[in-house]
Amino acid sequence: MGTSIRHAIIPGSLASNRIYLVRETRIMLGTDLAILYGISNSNLNKAVSRNRDRFPRDFMFRLTAKEHVLLIFQSGIAKPRGRGGTRYLPYAFTEQGVAMLSTVLRSERAVHVNIAIMRAFVELRRAVATNEELRKKSNSWNVATMRNSKSFLVRSNRCWSRQRSQDQESDFTLFRDRHERR
Numbered sequence: 001m002g003t004s005i006r007h008a009i010i011p012g013s014l015a016s017n018r019i020y021l022v023r024e025t026r027i028m029l030g031t032d033l034a035i036l037y038g039i040s041n042s043n044l045n046k047a048v049s050r051n052r053d054r055f056p057r058d059f060m061f062r063l064t065a066k067e068h069v070l071l072i073f074q075s076g077i078a079k080p081r082g083r084g085g086t087r088y089l090p091y092a093f094t095e096q097g098v099a100m101l102s103t104v105l106r107s108e109r110a111v112h113v114n115i116a117i118m119r120a121f122v123e124l125r126r127a128v129a130t131n132e133e134l135r136k137k138s139n140s141w142n143v144a145t146m147r148n149s150k151s152f153l154v155r156s157n158r159c160w161s162r163q164r165s166q167d168q169e170s171d172f173t174l175f176r177d178r179h180e181r182r
Contacts, residue, residue, distance in 0.1 A: 019124060020074075022063065022092055023067075028092070029091070031090050033093060037113050054100050060091055064089070101114065
């Protein structure tokens with residue numbers, strides 16, 4: 001086959017496992033992207049710095065210290081300082097920022113990685129839409145169930161009330177018949 005690991009197409013699950021939700025936006029960290037592209041994080045940062053005009057704030061931003069700490073706890077990413085951690089807060093790339101990276105990096109691997117990442121973002125959007133649809137169906141089912149339950153309770157209470165009044169009448173008739181016999 002002759003294809004090295006460095007140029008192999010990455011599985012979509014590898015990309016989708018590295019998509020996080022920050023500031024109500026799906027992002028990928030620059031450090032994760034560097035790993036997927038097979039380059040160092042510093043080289044990725046250099047490429048971005050040389051082409052800063054291609055990355056507006058809605059394409060790329062730096063995480064705040066608080067956001068970084070939350071990601072560390074949620075997903076086990078590298079510690080911010082000390083013993084192998086990062087010195088700087090990582091860049092966060094939105095889906096558009098990831099797409100722009102392919103124009104900056106311009107390698108065969110970058111093209112394949114970007115295709116896999118774009119597919120992961122699309123698959124994530126589908127999953128979210130499906131979950132939203134299921135949630136709406138579940139809510140409508142719950143509302144219908146509640147209406148049916150309420151209707152059932154009203155009908156059963158009426159029936160129970162009628163039965164109770166009939167039982168009371170029969171008890172009264174039985175009591176009167178017994179009383180009259182004496």
